[in-house]
Structure formats: structure tokens, C-alpha cells
Amino acid sequence: MGMPQPPLADASNVDAVDAADQRHTWHPFTQMQEYAGNPRLHIARAEGCWLIDHAGHRYLDGNASVWTNVHGHNDPDLNQALRDQLDAVAHVTLLGLNHPTASALAEQLASLTGGALPRCFYTDNGSNAVEVALKLSFQYWQLVGKPTKRGVVSFTGAYHGDTFGTMSVGDRGAFHERFAPWMFAAEDVAAPIHSECAGKVAKSDASTSLRSLEALLTRDATRIACVILEPRVQGAAGMVQQPAGFVRAVSELCRRYEVHLILDEVFTGFGRVGGLTVAEAEGVVPDFLCLAKGLAAGYLPLAATMTSDAIHDAFLGAFSEGRTFFHGHTFSGNPLGCAVALASLRKLRPLIASGRPTESAEVIGQGLLSEFAADPYVHGVRQLGLTAAVDFAAPVGTPSWSVDARIGYRICLAARRHGLAIRPLGDSVLIVPPISIKPDEAKHLIAALRKAANEVLS
Numbered sequence: 010m011g012m013p014q015p016p017l018a019d020a021s022n023v024d025a026v027d028a029a030d031q032r033h034t035w036h037p038f039t040q041m042q043e044y045a046g047n048p049r050l051h052i053a054r055a056e057g058c059w060l061i062d063h064a065g066h067r068y069l070d071g072n073a074s075v076w077t078n079v080h081g082h083n084d085p086d087l088n089q090a091l092r093d094q095l096d097a098v099a100h101v102t103l104l105g106l107n108h109p110t111a112s113a114l115a116e117q118l119a120s121l122t123g124g125a126l127p128r129c130f131y132t133d134n135g136s137n138a139v140e141v142a143l144k145l146s147f148q149y150w151q152l153v154g155k156p157t158k159r160g161v162v163s164f165t166g167a168y169h170g171d172t173f174g175t176m177s178v179g180d181r182g183a184f185h186e187r188f189a190p191w192m193f194a195a196e197d198v199a200a201p202i203h204s205e206c207a208g209k210v211a212k213s214d215a216s217t218s219l220r221s222l223e224a225l226l227t228r229d230a231t232r233i234a235c236v237i238l239e240p241r242v243q244g245a246a247g248m249v250q251q252p253a254g255f256v257r258a259v260s261e262l263c264r265r266y267e268v269h270l271i272l273d274e275v276f277t278g279f280g281r282v283g284g285l286t287v288a289e290a291e292g293v294v295p296d297f298l299c300l301a302k303g304l305a306a307g308y309l310p311l312a313a314t315m316t317s318d319a320i321h322d323a324f325l326g327a328f329s330e331g332r333t334f335f336h337g338h339t340f341s342g343n344p345l346g347c348a349v350a351l352a353s354l355r356k357l358r359p360l361i362a363s364g365r366p367t368e369s370a371e372v373i374g375q376g377l378l379s380e381f382a383a384d385p386y387v388h389g390v391r392q393l394g395l396t397a398a399v400d401f402a403a404p405v406g407t408p409s410w411s412v413d414a415r416i417g418y419r420i421c422l423a424a425r426r427h428g429l430a431i432r433p434l435g436d437s438v439l440i441v442p443p444i445s446i447k448p449d450e451a452k453h454l455i456a457a458l459r460k461a462a463n464e465v466l467s
């Protein structure tokens with residue numbers, strides 16, 4: 010006889026849901042004391058770009074549910090693809106087995122690079138897509154007789170995930186500093202200085218960054234395996250941008266010095282900054298292309314690391330040669346995720362071609378310039394595609410805000426009262442709506458953020 014169990018949270022009873030949430034769920038990237046002390050938002054359902062709570066209040070999903078949502082929520086085509094796959098098979102391992110949806114999707118993903126990266130290694134989240142790229146690069150150099158090529162070069166402000174490998178190649182700032190004693194060493198190159206909004210460039214200099222990278226490669230290419238880059242926008246750094254052409258210049262240096270280029274497009278992939286990927290938009294073919302987040306349109310966890318035949322073929326041999334890539338996750342290439350991803354890709358090319366994402370991005374960029382750029386409480390606005398940020402800070406000449414003032418967080422809480430769900434990064438507010446957001450919804454986003462900021466800052 011065990012202890013009597015309390016009733017399970019009744020999904021239709023918001024008080025029961027809240028009580029169970031408070032008692033049991035430890036939320037990611039969340040100070041739980043702060044969470045407990047503020048109104049909590051429980052999303053009961055969603056449609057299009059809108060999240061809906063128990064009482065029927067609607068919130069524009071300004072965070073695209075952690076930067077994943079592409080076609081909106083509850084999309085009939087994606088739902089149908091999911092149901093069809095569910096009736097066939099929900100999960101089967103890819104460890105030595107296959108299912109047709111994985112093959113069909115891998116074929117589609119190969120076409121993202123015009124066939125230059127035809128090999129698709131599936132996983133189930135962005136951190137793992139990057140881990141795989143790093144491990145493939147490390148093992149490749151061993152297999153081709155260049156075992157000294159072990160180092161990794163990354164950029165200041167980089168974020169590639171929360172596993173130890175990805176933390177090691179990311180910036181050791183606020184998120185990860187305390188885990189530094191357990192990480193491996195990586196080389197940092199300063200990210201370029203660049204800021205634009207609605208196509209207007211405020212500042213731009215990539216030359217220092219490229220010179221440092223070239224100096225490092227000139228000196229150390231024989232001990233460097235790979236360079237890893239979030240192309241065009243470092244999302245988790247606060248939507249920190251790079252000028253057009255930077256990715257290509259980095260790619261040319263990597264080729265010249267025989268070092269792999271890993272493009273981490275976990276955030277930028279699938280229409281976020283224009284083309285289907287930055288690699289495609291900039292005409293760059295990396296050695297590894299990491300995809301996750303929008304890959305399964307924000308429906309299910311799915312990730313892929315794309316690479317070339319040349320790299321794949323170095324891993325071929327008799328079993329006893331030890332060339333096998335010993336890495337795999339239980340839900341790698343899950344059929345439900347693959348089915349949604351296929352359906353999403355079918356809709357995404359026409360969506361991008363329709364020009365609607367560009368139009369909505371322009372509304373956001375112009376809105377930021379007109380509503381926030383001259384505000385004394387705003388020290389910067391940035392926008393590139395459907396990524397944007399507003400940096401709130403104390404007016405020049407006044408004492409800076411303490412970290413515990415939590416201005417960015419409070420603006421985001423206030424935004425809920427105006428029908429907007431959005432997340433801060435420190436005192437910056439990050440704007441990352443679904444790719445399918447309509448221009449009117451983009452206007453609502455800017456207006457709601459303005460009202461929320463007025464409330465908190467007045």
C-alpha cells in the first residue's frame with residue numbers, strides 16, 4: 010500500500026493545472042522563485058500565430074514557441090500529415106533500421122544545398138545536431154590520418170546548446186560560466202560588429218573579425234578541426250547580426266586552410282532570415298549544416314546534421330577497422346517528426362515565394378524604428394528577417410538598472426496583458442514570430458510591446 014496519490018491535474022481546471030505546475034514542473038531557463046511569485050500563463054490550445062489560455066485570452070506567439078514555429082499552430086496540413094503517419098507507425102529506431110519517411114525527408118534536405126551535402130544524420134534537438142557535427146569532424150580527421158586537427162574555433166557570443174560539447178564551443182557568459190571547469194577548450198574569435206533594422210545599417214565592421222580568424226588559421230590550421238558559426242544572426246546572444254558576405258568570407262578561409270566549416274542553422278534555418286537557409290541565401294556550402302527548431306515546424310523534436318559524401322565515405326570500412334560513427338539517440342529521425350517536416354517543407358517554399366514573411370519582417374523593422382529607436386529607454390534596435398531585438402536600458406546619464414530590477418522580464422509579463430507572449434534576454438526583448446505571421450499581426454506585436462514598455466517604464 011503506497012501513500013494515497015493526489016488527483017492528476019484536470020486540464021480543464023486552471024487552478025488544478027497551476028497547483029500541479031507549481032508543485033511538480035521545474036521549468037527550463039527559469040528562476041523558479043520568480044516564476045512562483047508572478048502570474049503564470051497556462052496555454053490550453055493554439056491556432057495560427059496565437060496561443061490561447063483557459064479563459065480564451067489570445068496571445069500572439071512572439072517567441073514562435075522557442076523559435077520553432079513556421080506555419081502557425083494547429084495547421085490543417087501538418088495535422089493531417091501527422092495523423093497519416095500516426096496511422097502507419099509512430100516510432101521505429103533508425104539504429105540499423107529504416108522507415109520510408111526518413112528517406113523521403115533526407116532526400117528533401119539534401120536538396121537544400123543543391124545536393125552538395127547529401128548525407129543526413131538525424132537526431133532530436135539542436136544541441137545534438139551540433140554535437141554530431143563536432144564529433145563527425147573530430148573523427149573524420151583521425152580517419153584520414155590527421156589526428157592533430159582537434160581544435161574548434163567559435164565566435165564571441167556564440168550559443169550552440171546546453172550539452173557539455175556545445176557549451177564548450179559557445180560563449181562562457183551568463184548561461185554557462187559555472188560549468189566551465191568541465192568543458193574542453195575552444196578558440197574564440199570576436200564576432201563582427203554589425204547592426205541593421207529595416208535594411209538601414211547603423212554600424213558594420215567584419216574586417217577585424219576576419220583578420221583574427223585568418224591569423225589563427227595561418228598559425229594553427231594543422232591543429233584545428235573546425236570553425237563553427239551561427240550564420241547572419243546569433244539568436245541567443247540577443248539577435249547579434251553579421252553583415253551580408255561575412256559567412257562566405259569565413260567559408261573561403263576554411264576552404265583555404267583545410268578546416269571544416271560547421272554552420273549552425275538551428276535557429277536561422279527554414280525561412281527565419283530570408284531563404285530556406287542562410288547557406289542557400291549566401292551561396293555557401295559548409296562541411297556540416299545543423300538543422301533543428303523549424304525543421305519539424307515547431308511540432309515535434311527533430312534535428313539533422315547534413316554533410317558531404319566525402320566526409321561520409323571516410324567512415325566506410327570493415328567493422329574491425331573502427332570507422333563506425335558510434336552516436337545515436339533513441340528518437341533520432343522519429344517518423345512523426347519526419348512526416349511533419351516533409352509537409353512543412355512542401356508549404357514553406359511557396360510561403361517564402363509569396364513574399365509575406367518579407368512583408369511582415371519589414372513591418373516589424375519599420376515599427377521598431379518608428380516606435381522605439383528614439384526612446385531614451387532604448388539603446389538599440391535590430392531586425393533581420395523575422396528576428397529582432399529591442400535593448401532597453403536606463404537613459405544615458407542615469408544610474409543603470411540593477412539586474413534584479415528585471416525590466417526586460419517585467420515588460421514581457423506586461424505584454425501578456427496586451428495579447429503578446431514574448432521573452433526577454435536580460436533587459437532586451439527578443440522578437441521571433443512564426444514565419445507565417447501576417448503583416449497585421451506584426452503590427453499588433455509592435456503595438457503590444459510599445460504599450461507594455463510604456464506601462465513598465467512610466
Ligand SMILES: Cc1ncc(COP(=O)(O)O)c(C=O)c1O
Nearest residue numbers: 134135136168169170239275276
Ligand atoms: C543556434 C542554436 N544552436 C543550437 C541550439 C540548441 O538547440 P536545442 O535547444 O534544440 O538543443 C539553439 C537553441 O536556441 C540555437 O539557437
